[in-house]
Each structure stands twice: as structure tokens, then as C-alpha cells.
Amino acid sequence: xxxxxxxxxxxxxxxxxxxxxxxxxxxxxxxxxxxxxxxxxxxxxxxxxxxxxxxxxxxxxxxxxxxxxxxxxxxxxxxxxxxxxxxxxxxxxxxxxxxxxxxxxxxxxxxxxxxxxxxxxxxxxxxxxxxxxxxxxxxxxxxxxxxxxxxxxxxxxxxxxxxxxxxxxxxxxxxxxxxxxxxxxxxxxxxxxxxxxxxxxxxxxxxxxxxxxxxxxxxxxxxxxxxxxxxxxxxxxxxxxxxxxxxxxxxxxxxxxxxxxxxxxxxxxxxxxxxxxxxxxxxxxxxxxxxxxxxxxxxxxxxxxxxxxxxxxxxxxxxxxxxxxxxxxxxxxxxxxxxxxxxxxxxxxxxxxxxxxxxxxxxxxxxxxxxxxxxxxxxxxxxxxxxxxxxxxxxxxxxxxxxxxxxxxxxxxxxxxxxxxxxxxxxxxxxxxxxxxxxxxxxxxxxxxxxxxxxxxxxxxxxxxxxxxxxxxxxxxxxxxxxxxxxxxxxxxxxxxxxxxxxxxxxxxxxxxxxxxxxxxxxxxxxxxxxxxxxxxxxxxxxxxxxxxxxxxxxxxxxxxxxxxxxxxxxxxxxxxxxxxxxxxxxxxxxxxxxxxxxxxxxxxxxxxxxxxxxxxxxxxxxxxxxxx
Amino acid sequence: xxxxxxxxxxxxxxxxxxxxxxxxxxxxxxxxxxxxxxxxxxxxxxxxxxxxxxxxxxxxxxxxxxxxxxxxxxxxxxxxxxxxxxxxxxxxxxxxxxxxxxxxxxxxxxxxxxxxx
Numbered sequence: 001x002x003x004x005x006x007x008x009x010x011x012x013x014x015x016x017x018x019x020x021x022x023x024x025x026x027x028x029x030x031x032x033x034x035x036x037x038x039x040x041x042x043x044x045x046x047x048x049x050x051x052x053x054x055x056x057x058x059x060x061x062x063x064x065x066x067x068x069x070x071x072x073x074x075x076x077x078x079x080x081x082x083x084x085x086x087x088x089x090x091x092x093x094x095x096x097x098x099x100x101x102x103x104x105x106x107x108x109x110x111x112x113x114x115x116x117x118x119x120x121x122x123x124x125x126x127x128x129x130x131x132x133x134x135x136x137x138x139x140x141x142x143x144x145x146x147x148x149x150x151x152x153x154x155x156x157x158x159x160x161x162x163x164x165x166x167x168x169x170x171x172x173x174x175x176x177x178x179x180x181x182x183x184x185x186x187x188x189x190x191x192x193x194x195x196x197x198x199x200x201x202x203x204x205x206x207x208x209x210x211x212x213x214x215x216x217x218x219x220x221x222x223x224x225x226x227x228x229x230x231x232x233x234x235x236x237x238x239x240x241x242x243x244x245x246x247x248x249x250x251x252x253x254x255x256x257x258x259x260x261x262x263x264x265x266x267x268x269x270x271x272x273x274x275x276x277x278x279x280x281x282x283x284x285x286x287x288x289x290x291x292x293x294x295x296x297x298x299x300x301x302x303x304x305x306x307x308x309x310x311x312x313x314x315x316x317x318x319x320x321x322x323x324x325x326x327x328x329x330x331x332x333x334x335x336x337x338x339x340x341x342x343x344x345x346x347x348x349x350x351x352x353x354x355x356x357x358x359x360x361x362x363x364x365x366x367x368x369x370x371x372x373x374x375x376x377x378x379x380x381x382x383x384x385x386x387x388x389x390x391x392x393x394x395x396x397x398x399x400x401x402x403x404x405x406x407x408x409x410x411x412x413x414x415x416x417x418x419x420x421x422x423x424x425x426x427x428x429x430x431x432x433x434x435x436x437x438x439x440x441x442x443x444x445x446x447x448x449x450x451x452x453x454x455x456x457x458x459x460x461x462x463x464x465x466x467x468x469x470x471x472x473x474x475x476x477x478x479x480x481x482x483x484x485x486x487x488x489x490x491x492x493x494x495x496x497x498x499x500x501x502x503x504x505x506x507x508x509x510x511x512x513x514x515x516x517x518x519x520x521x522x523x524x525x526x527x528x529x530x531x532x533x534x535x536x537x538x539x540x541x542x543x544x545x546x547x548x549x550x551x552x553x554x555x556x557x558x559x560x561x562x563x564x565x566x567x568x569x570x571x572x573x574x575x576x577x578x579x580x581x582x583x584x585x586x587x588x589x590x591x592x593x594x595x596x597x598x599x600x601x602x603x604x605x606x607x608x609x610x611x612x613x614x615x616x617x618x619x620x621x622x623x624x625x626x627x628x629x
Numbered sequence: 630x631x632x633x634x635x636x637x638x639x640x641x642x643x644x645x646x647x648x649x650x651x652x653x654x655x656x657x658x659x660x661x662x663x664x665x666x667x668x669x670x671x672x673x674x675x676x677x678x679x680x681x682x683x684x685x686x687x688x689x690x691x692x693x694x695x696x697x698x699x700x701x702x703x704x705x706x707x708x709x710x711x712x713x714x715x716x717x718x719x720x721x722x723x724x725x726x727x728x729x730x731x732x733x734x735x736x737x738x739x740x741x742x743x744x745x746x
Contacts, residue, residue: 539681543683546683551685552685559680561650579733
């Protein structure tokens with residue numbers, strides 16, 4: 001009643017604002033499931049994976065140049081690292097192909113681990129993937145903003161604001177129910193693929209046939225980076241490798257989304273996965289070779305504002321021309337889309353986990369626009385918090401990133417191994433071998449990341465994943481306890497109580513008369529009106545009013561020597577409760593309902609009484625409203 | 630659960646203060662303590678009026694008064710009227726009558742009474 005009054009009266013009520021930003025509610029029956037063709041599915045599912053090429057090469061270089069300080073020899077080690085990463089990519093992709101065929105209904109790490117490995121591994125996978133999705137948003141948006149900042153350096157001081165702003169926009173768009181619509185995803189993804197291909201082809205052509213030399217670097221930071229003379233240790237080599245391994249993030253998206261493909265789903269998904277791997281692998285390798293020749297520089301503190309990709313584009317295209325800007329905007333576009341895929345995955349995974357009773361049920365609720373609104377909002381908040389905490393610098397977020405991804409990969413593939421061993425389908429040995437190798441390799445990578453980057457921030461997921469598991473288990477224990485408490489045992493009959501109804505009375509007014517009439521309609525076993533009176537005169541006045549209105553209900557007046565209404569009422573209710581052993585008490589509170597503006601002028605004592613009674617067993621609290629217009 | 634326990638302890642504190650106050654007040658008179666009352670024997674007791682309940686039954690109204698001296702509580706019923714001058718919250722009265730037990734409470738029906746203070 002109250003809320004409806006507000007919406008019609010005030011133009012800018014909360015629900016009108018919500019309608020403006022979120023849009024018209026959609027009925028459940030209007031839920032549509034689009035099937036995606038391979039051409040559309042590639043941009044939809046691959047934007048996350050392919051977008052990581054925008055920063056993977058840069059991250060490797062940062063480790064070599066800035067942390068290991070090896071100077072020019074960094075560029076010689078770039079391609080070997082890339083080849084290793086691509087090798088890893090091939091292993092993971094061939095393992096995920098099997099997952100696609102085994103789980104045509106979508107086999108994220110959580111599901112595969114749950115089906116094959118049991119509760120705890122699945123929770124580890126779930127926690128890792130949730131963290132990973134949050135980081136996908138934070139990293140992708142930060143990298144996207146970095147691409148913009150590279151093109152327009154005056155925006156550099158507003159990096160964090162821009163990041164949070166874009167996260168807000170993507171969050172709102174997803175609350176509106178931005179479906180994984182191909183029309184939106186396809187152009188930026190293909191534009192990025194084309195601009196990367198053109199950058200690599202033109203770049204390598206110019207390097208080999210037009211003698212395009214390395215980028216000229218000026219500035220103290222650049223000179224310092226170039227002058228590094230240290231020899232490369234195995235520690236930094238592994239560190240660089242684990243930075244490059246972030247290129248693999250997002251590969252699992254295809255396996256998660258198999259049901260979204262056109263028939264035959266598994267076959268199409270598997271082909272899309274292969275194409276994605278080819279695009280990802282070749283562009284990553286191409287960029288690394290180009291970077292070896294052009295020698296772009298980047299430090300770990302973000303003193304060099306221009307991204308490696310932007311430096312190379314500027315050099316290849318000979319300045320900041322249209323090609324340069326197209327490359328930057330395409331990079332920005334695909335990175336925002338990559339963030340957007342996490343907005344599809346995070347709410348879906350959290351809703352699955354919530355349905356398994358490991359997360360609050362609210363995460364499984366669909367909102368006005370049929371999206372899991374609470375998950376979307378949570379993701380937006382968490383990603384914004386991360387971006388703010390790490391200053392929107394990609395490099396600072398990367399160590400946190402890879403741990404979750406590779407934990408998820410490991411468990412998913414290990415789950416597949418267990419499945420192959422169990423089912424023993426024809427040719428299972430070969431597949432089991434692939435899964436086994438895959439899980440061992442990714443486990444090694446996950447372990448490497450934690451060890452070599454522990455102090456850089458890898459300790460954060462190493463702490464958060466176990467604590468999230470603890471949260472999952474605690475939530476689950478609560479839900480299980482509640483369910484077993486509420487379960488109806490054989491032969492259970494709800495007990496019959498003696499019903500005592502107490503109407504709380506302040507003074508005799510219209511609301512109280514209505515409340516007493518209501519109380520009588522309940523036909524309780526005992527009924528009385530209870531009032532705390534401050535003075536003898538007040539008591540006499542109340543008694544007189546009671547008589548004047550011919551009330552037939554017993555009126556009990558308590559004198560409180562300590563002027564504490566709530567406490568007196570609680571004490572008296574406890575006493576009344578003790579008089580019968582099997583009773584249930586209904587406390588009826590007459591309440592004035594006015595507008596939101598003046599509501600706080602009323603019912604303050606009613607509020608505190610209600611709060612106290614809420615925790616009292618066998619006590620029902622009823623508000624009898626009298627709406628004041 | 631926790632909230633209720635806290636509530637109980639806090640109200641118990643006030644109850645203690647009140648009990649102490651009442652005990653002190655009634656020691657001077659030297660009547661039989663309400664806590665030591667025995668049913669179906671004529672007694673003279675005294676207490677402070679804690680609660681009044683008006684029962685507006687059509688025809689025969691009644692006033693129920695709960696008195697306490699800190700050691701116990703007795704319900705006194707005066708039938709046939711809905712208010713008695715002088716019988717008010719916080720007043721002390723002396724009661725002369727025969728108590729009986731009704732459920733959890735001790736009740737005295739239409740006793741002789743004297744206003745003390």
C-alpha cells in the first residue's frame with residue numbers, strides 16, 4: 001500500500017529509477033534460448049580467451065625487463081616462453097575437447113569436479129572459478145582502460161575512475177539482461193582479430209622487408225630498463241612463464257556453454273574451441289615475435305603509460321594514425337566484451353552453487369530481466385573493489401589471476417581422468433592419458449604461480465580460496481540444519497496450543513479499538529489488553545476511556561517504576577507465558593502507518609518491542625495497521 | 630536466543646533492585662511475608678500494588694490487583710466494582726483474608742483491606 005502510493009506520487013521514486021536503468025520486467029515465459037552458430041559462438045565465447053593476447057606478451061616483458069632486469073636479452077627469451085605457453089594451450093584445449101563431448105549440458109570445472117571428484121574438490125573448483133571471474137572483470141577492464149589511456153595520455157590520471165565507470169556500465173547493461181547476443185559481440189571481436197592480424201602481418205613484413213628497426217626509447221625509465229645486465233635465473237623464467245600463462249584464461253568458456261550451440265552441439269562447440277585455440281595461439285606467437293623485433297618496453301609500476309601493443313602499433317603504422325586508433329579501440333572493445341563474458345559466467349556458476357546450498361539462495365534468484373541480478377551486482381562490486389585496491393594496474397592484478405584459472409583447469413581435467421577410468425569407453429586410455437598429462441601440467445603451472453608470485457599477490461587467492469570453501473561449508477551446514485529441523489517426521493502433528501492474545505495499548509484511540517476488535521476475531525483462549533502506565537492519573541484516564549467505549553476486554557495496567565516500557569512488557573509476557581505450559585502468545589501492536597517522511601515520528605517503542613519479541617519462541621507478533629492518509 | 634538472554638539478565642537486574650526496595654519497605658511493618666504464605670489459612674499480609682486488571686464483565690465487573698512485598702506476589706480480586714478509591718498503582722495495602730491457589734498464582738477473594746501509604 002505504502003509503496004504503491006509512493007510510485008504514483010513521486011516521479012523519482014526508487015522503483016521508477018530502477019525501471020529507468022534496468023528496463024521493463026520480463027515475464028518468466030518470455031525467456032528465450034538462442035542457439036548460436038559457430039561464426040557467432042566464436043566471438044561470444046572466445047572474446048575472453050582471445051582478449052588476453054592484449055596483455056599476455058606485455059606481462060612477460062614486464063617480468064624480464066622490470067623485475068629480472070635482464071635488459072635486452074629479455075627479447076630473446078620472449079619467443080621461447082610463448083612457445084611454451086602455446087604448448088600448454090594445446091594440452092588444455094585437447095583436454096577440454098573431451099569435456100565438451102562428455103558434458104553436452106555444459107561442463108564447467110565445478111560441475112565436472114562435482115560429478116567425478118566429490119564435494120571438496122568441486123568446492124575448490126567453484127571458489128577458484130568465482131574468483132577467476134571477478135578477476136577477469138577487473139583485469140579486462142583495467143587492460144581496456146590501459147588501451148584507451150595509451151591512445152589518449154591525458155586520461156592517465158583518471159584510470160581508476162574510468163575503470164569503475166566501465167564496470168558500472170557493464171553491470172547495468174547486464175542487469176538489463178544483455179544476452180550473449182552475437183550482434184553485439186561479433187563486430188568488436190572480429191575487428192580485434194583483424195586488427196591483430198594486420199598488425200602482425202604488416203609489422204613482420206616491414207621488419208623483414210623494409211628494415212623496420214626497434215622502437216626508439218627515451219626517458220629515464222626506459223633507459224634503466226634497457227640497461228639491465230643481470231643474468232636470467234630460472235625463478236624469473238618461471239615467473240615470466242606464469243605471467244604468459246594468463247593467455248589461457250577464458251578457454252573454459254566454450255566447455256561451459258555447450259548447450260548454447262546449434263545442433264550438433266558438441267561437434268560445433270569442439271570446432272569453435274579449435275578455432276579459438278588457433279586464433280589465440282597464432283596471434284600470441286605473432287605478437288611475441290613482433291615484440292622481439294620491435295622491442296617495446298614496459299615497467300611493473302606503470303611509469304610507462306603506453307601499452308606494449310600500442311607501442312608496437314605506433315611503430316608499425318608509423319605514428320598515431322587511423323590504424324593505430326582502430327587497433328586501440330578494437331583492443332578496448334574486446335576487453336570490455338571479455339569482462340562481459342564473466343558477467344554471464346559468474347552469476348550462472350554462483351546460481352548453480354547456490355542451488356547446491358553452498359551459497360546464499362538469493363544468488364539463485366532471477367531479477368526483473370531474468371538475469372541472476374544478485375550475482376551480477378556482487379560481481380560488479382567485487383571487481384570495482386579490486387580495481388580500486390590495485391589502482392587499475394593490470395600488472396598488479398595478474399599474479400592473483402592465474403592461480404584460480406589453473407586450479408580450475410587442474411580439477412576439471414583430473415575429473416575427466418577419473419571419469420574415463422570409471423566409464424572405460426572405447427579408446428579411453430588415450431583420452432585418459434591426455435587428461436592426465438593436462439591435469440599434471442596445469443597443476444604444475446598453478447603450483448609454479450603460487451610459489452614464484454607468492455609475495456606479489458598470489459598469496460591472496462591462496463588464502464581466499466580456502467576461506468571461501470569454509471564459507472561454502474558453513475552456509476551448507478546451516479541450510480542442512482534448517483532443513484533437518486523443518487523436516488516433517490513420520491506421525492508428526494502440529495501441537496495444539498492454548499492461545500493467549502495480548503493487545504498492547506498506549507491510549508484509547510481508533511487504532512486500538514480496531515486492534516481489540518481484530519483480537520476478538522481470533523477467538524483466543526485468553527485475551528487481555530496490556531498497558532504500561534506512568535502515573536496514577538494516566539491509569540485513571542485510561543480506565544475511564546476504557547469504560548466510556550464499553551470495552552469488554554480485560555485491561556491490565558502495569559506500573560513501571562523504571563520507565564522502561566519494553567522491559568516491563570517483556571517481563572509481563574514472560575510471567576503470562578509461565579502461567580500455562582502449552583501456550584502460544586500473540587502480541588498485537590496497533591501501528592500508525594503514515595508516509596515515509598513522517599513514519600519515524602511513530603512507533604519507536606513498537607519497533608523495539610517487535611525486535612525483542614522476534615527472538616521469543618512461541619510468540620507471534622501482529623501489527624494492526626491504521627493507515628493515516 | 631542470545632538477545633533474549635541478554636534481555637533476561639538486564640531485566641533481572643532491575644527486578645533485583647525493585648525486590649530490594651520492596652523488602653526494605655515492608656520490613657518495618659512486620660507482616661507475614663508473601664513468600665511464606667500458606668493457603669486456606671487466615672492471614673494478614675501487605676504489599677505494593679504492581680498491576681491492576683479491570684475486568685469489565687457485563688453485570689459483574691471486577692478489579693484484580695497484584696501486590697508484592699519483594700518476597701512473593703498475591704492476586705487480590707475485588708468483585709462487583711471496577712475501581713476503588715485509593716487502590717492505585719504504587720500504593721501499599723494491608724490485606725486480611727484467606728488465600729487460595731488458582732493455577733500458578735495465589736488469589737484472595739474480596740478481603741478486608743487497609744491503605745497503608
